[in-house]
Amino acid sequence: MxxxxxxxxxxxxxxxxxxxxxxxxxxxxxxxxxxxxxxxxxxxxxxxxxxxxxxxxxxxxxxxxxxxxxxxxxxxxxxxxxxxxxxxxxxxxxxxxxxxxxxxxxxxxxxQSPASEPTAQITMPQMPGMPKMIDNINLRVRDDLEETITKKSKLRIAAACFSIYAYGELKKSLSGIEDLHFIFTSPTFTTEKAEKSKREFYIPRMTREKNLYGSEFEIRLRNELTQRAIAKECAEWIKQKAIFKSNTTSQVVPGFLNVLSDNDQYTYMPFNEFTTVDLGCERGNYAYNFTQRLSYPMSKSYIDLFEQLWNDKQNFQDVTDQVIENITAVYNENSPEFVYFITLYNIFNEFLEDVSEDTLPNEATGFKDSKVWNMLFNFQRDAALAIINKLEKYNGCILADSVGLGKTFTALAVIKYYESRNKSVLVLCPKKLSNNWNTYRDNYINNPLAEDRLNYKVLYHTDIGRTHGMSNGTDLSRLRWDTYDLVVIDESHNFRNGGKLDSEDGEKENRYTTLLKQVIRKGVKTKVLMLSATPVNTRFNDLKNQLQLAYEGDSSLLDSKLKTTHTIDDNFRNAQKAFNTWSKWEPCDRTTDNLLRMLDFDFFEVLDSVTIARSRKHIEKYYDTTSIGKFPERLVPKSHTPHLTDLKDAISYNEIFEQLTKLNLDIYRPSHYILPSRMEKYAELYGDNKVNVGFTQASRELGIRRLMAINLMKRMESSVYSFNLTLRRIKELIDTTIESIDDYENTVGATVNLTDISDVDEYDLDDQNSDDFASIGKKVQIDLADMDRLSWRGELAKDQEILELLTIMVDDITPEHDSKLQELLEDLSNKVEHPINEGNKKVIIFTAFADTAMYLYDNVLFTFLIMSLRSC
Structure with missing residues (x-):
């Protein structure tokens, strides 16, 4: 059960x-x-x-x-x-x-008790001086106070806060007392501001003062709309009978309540707050709410303690007038405008502490007069201002708005601001996205921002770590990477894996660590703006690794600026732990709401401080979208899982996968077969001069081999046609190499060339942006005389046999029998015959590979010609 x-x-x-x-x-x-x-x-x-x-x-x-x-x-x-x-x-x-x-x-x-631990239940009269337990269930503090407070009693209370609703509960008894002396146990309504850096553990000062009108657990009472009447009665009563003082130090003062009367002198403790919760009238968040009532002489120590505190003029300040003023404000007649501004203040007062001229954009730069600023929509302008604030305060920011919300234009506005301040800007992007960034920078006729004269540098992710060669018109051998004030990283999720990669040579430096050391840490102070619609893939560490670029890998730099109780490392560790626990729950309990409740508030504080992530629903809800128009309505995606082919006895996906797992792909790692006596020769030619820095030839080849193994799977997933092309290219390379080995005896100085091993178009954007891809195309020559060529030939022959079998089986699958293609053509026909929007027969097909795109174009073109439609 x-x-x-x-x-x-x-x-x-x-x-x-x-x-x-x-x-x-x-x-x-x-x-x-x-x-x-x-x-x-x-x-x-x-x-x-x-x-x-x-x-x-x-x-x-x-x-x-x-x-x-x-x-x-x-x-x-x-x-x-x-x-x-x-x-x-x-x-x-x-x-x-x-x-x-x-x-x-x-x-x-x-x-009441187990047999092994009997507990006597004896009803006995309350003995003089003996503590009385009040559980606030069967007996409430409020009820007991009504018995102990008599006419002309004196009340002495030390508590964190005072609520007018607590007064309302005891109004009848309090009306007849002689006086009330009340001490706020922490600084409340004092004229001196508490230190901003001080973190208060129990109740923040702002909350203590607001509790005057009712605590968070007295919402039900506030909703009864009796606040004005109670406040007016309470203010009049305080003027006649109460004096309030506040502790002005950071010293801890315990909470208690003393009742001094002619018959006896009582102390109620603990008594943390003078609210309806501690009186037992409302349920708070206490697991249990026990209070002891001490009679004289046990109460004498608390009575003397209160008098000692009350007479300490150095550490306690009279705040009676401030209390009356604040209560009076509740029932005073106020203009609607005043109420409106008070409402705004109460909503946003926490953010006012963060407002500083040091972190707000300087409008004197004139960036709001720029072309790009005036092209932004309202939600993009808010994002640009927030990014500048976060860059100035935390040194970094991740803009993770959904696809289609204009992250690039928002980033261009930020770039314009920093260029207006004579700051140098570097944009790092995947190579295939460079034309987009170059257009906005160069003096082109299709550049809508030409008059802004943007002058940022555009380089590729793959350029990081390169020490020579040309890239996008820049000579990398002479480039000073450490002089940029702002680095904008487009598609920053490519750096989510961080800087530690394991290889046979031990730890090696990849683009991430090079970027961190050579661009961000070195030279001038660098701010980092990252753009990504998918900053998290499967782990919260994906986000942490990107944020590390902003705080230079030293978490203490960010911890000192965040209002969190845990370090950023602990926050991400705890968040991942909570997610792992949640993911193991039963499906009925594994809800988003439960996950959010498991995550620590500190984690949300981190996200709110250094990230901006909004969806289309967010924009529609919080912004006027008249100028934008309505976002297109997205239909539910359709997922198809067709078989490879409709041919009988043809090869299947599972059989192809089984064959691919048998491939050694040793064609891509010839250095593995270099004779030990010849290793030193190639270490000098293709090795590294520094220990554990960069790629050795062996690790390059491992990277290429790993990349090709993954790429074969991706090509198979893309189309039969592209998969067949890749199989043939690899087989051709193996055939040529085996032929060279067989002809070795008749060839003088034969070498193995590992250059341009495959067509660049055979890799998708993610692969082209990986560290392994940097190894492709490097010129490497190995003499067959220096190799264990027979062992290598044996492994190549095994792969040759598998590839031969696969090409024969795949050759049978023509476009007419390509199930995926035929299902696509059927969907296209349905779209043309039954358009979603009347008269709109347009279709856009996305694919990761250029040859797959050509294959689809050639076959779709014929279908469209039959329908008298055009394609491009």
């Missing part, structure tokens, strides 16, 4: 029938029988702890928005014979055989 562990006294209350709603911060889809167990801690006198107590039916769960909790509604509670259990945090399972229902009604004694 499903079981849940609940702290006492709440578990026992469910058993006794006095509680039929359990409050939880998370939701569940479980319905039906639920075993109620009491947790081992805290141990409450007279109640079983760590025992299974009863079985109840969980009928429904309801989200309580005002208190941000889920209400679990329990019915049909059946008592069982209590037995010890070891509870867990959430649900756990208990063997049904252990659950036994008693033949007779369970007595109170059976639920």
């Amino acid at each position: 499903k079981a849940i562990s609940i702290k006492n006294p709440y578990a026992t209350q469910i058993l006794r029938g006095s509680k039929n709603i359990e409050y939880r911060s998370w939701d569940t889809r479980h319905r039906g029988e639920l075993l109620i167990c009491s947790s081992a801690n805290p141990k409450v006198p007279g109640m079983l702890s760590g025992y299974a107590l009863c079985v109840a039916n969980l009928d429904s769960t309801v989200y309580n928005q005002s208190e941000d909790v889920y209400e679990w509604h329990l019915t049909n509670v059946r008592r069982i014979k209590a037995f010890p259990v070891k509870g867990k945090l959430n649900f756990f399972n208990v063997d049904d055989a252990l659950i036994r229902y008693p033949d007779e009604q369970v007595t109170n004694e059976e639920i």
Whole structure:
């Protein structure tokens, strides 16, 4: 049976029938029988702890928005014979055989203590001076105070905050007292501001002051709209009978309440806040809410302590006037404009602490008069300003807006701002996206931003680490990488794997570490703006690795600026741990809402500080989209999984995959077969001068081999045609190499050339941007005389046989029998005959490879000609 562990006294209350709603911060889809167990801690006198107590039916769960909790509604509670259990945090399972229902009604004694630990239940009169326990369930502090507060009593309260609703609960008793002395235990309504760097553990100062009008747990009372009347009565009462003082130091003062009367002198402790929660009238977030009432002489120590604090003029400041002023503001007549501005302040006051001229964009630069700024939509302008603020404050930012929201134009506005401040800017992008960035920079007729005269440098991801050659008109051998004030990284998710790559040579430096060391850490202080619609792939570390570029790999640089209690490393580690736990839950409980509740607030603080991520729904909800127009309505994607071919007895995807896994692909690593006695020769030619830096020839070849193995799978997934081309190119290379080995005896000085091993168009954009791709095209020559050529030939022959078989099988699959192509043609025909939008027969086909695109074009063209349509 499903079981849940609940702290006492709440578990026992469910058993006794006095509680039929359990409050939880998370939701569940479980319905039906639920075993109620009491947790081992805290141990409450007279109640079983760590025992299974009863079985109840969980009928429904309801989200309580005002208190941000889920209400679990329990019915049909059946008592069982209590037995010890070891509870867990959430649900756990208990063997049904252990659950036994008693033949007779369970007595109170059976639920109060186990047989091995008998607890005497004796009713005895309250002895003078003996503490009285108040559980705020059967007896509330409010009820007890109404008995102890008499006419002409004096109240002495030390608490974190004061609520007018607590006054409302005790109004009748308080009206007859002689006076009230109240001490705020932490700085509240004081004239001196607390240090900004100080982190307060219990209740932030702003919250303490706002609690004057009701705490977060008194929302129900505020909703009754009696606030104005209560505030007016409370203010008049304070003017007559109360004096307030506040602690002005960071020293901790415990909370307690003293009642001084002619009959006795009482102390209630702990008494943290003068609110309806501590009075027992409202349910707060306490697991249990016990208060002790001490009589004289036990209360004397607290009475003397209060007087000592009250008379300390150096550390305690009179704030009575401020309290009256704030309460009076509640019932004063205010103009609508004043109410509006007060509302805005209460919503955004936390952000005002972050407003500084040091981090806000300097409008004197004139960047708002630029062409690019005036071309931006309202939501893009907000993003540009936010990015500048984050770059100035945190040194980095990730713009992760959804595809189609204009990340490039937003980044161009940021670039224009920094260029207006005479800062140098470097844009790093995948090579295939360079034309886009070059257009906005150069003096072209199709450049809409020509008048802005943007002057940033455009280089490719693959240029990082290169020490010679030309790239996009730049001589890399003479380029100073360490002089850029701002680096913009387009498609930054290509750097999500970080800087540690393992190879046979140990750790090696890749583009990520080179970028970090040579561009960001070295030279001038560099800010980093990253653009990516998919900054996270499968791990939260993907995001952390990109953020490391902003704080130069030193997390303390960012930790000191974030308002978090944990380090950024701990935040990402805890987030990943929470995600891993959530992913193992039952599908019914594995909801987005439950995941968000498991993530620490610090994690969201990090995301809010250094990232901007918005979707189309976000833009439609929070912005006026009149100038944009309505976003296109997206239909549900259709996924097809056709077979490879409709030919009988033809090869299948699984059979191809099985054959591909048998390939050694040793054609791409000839250095593996260099004789040990000849290794030194090639180490000098193709090795590295530095230890563990860059790629050795052996690691280059491993990278090429790994890339080709993955690429074969991608080519097969793309189309039969492109897969066949790649098979033939590899087979041709193997055939030529085997022929060279066989002719070696008749050839003088024969060498193996590992140059231009494959057509660049055979790789998709991700592969072309990988570190392994940098190895392709390097000129390497190895003498066959220096190789174990017979062993190498043997491995090549095995691959030759497999490739021969695959090419023969794939050759049979013509376009007429290509199931994927035929299904695509059928979809195109349906689209043309039944257009989604009337008269619109346009179709765009995306594919990762150029040869697949040509294959589709050749075959789709014929179909379109039949329909009298054009293609391009």
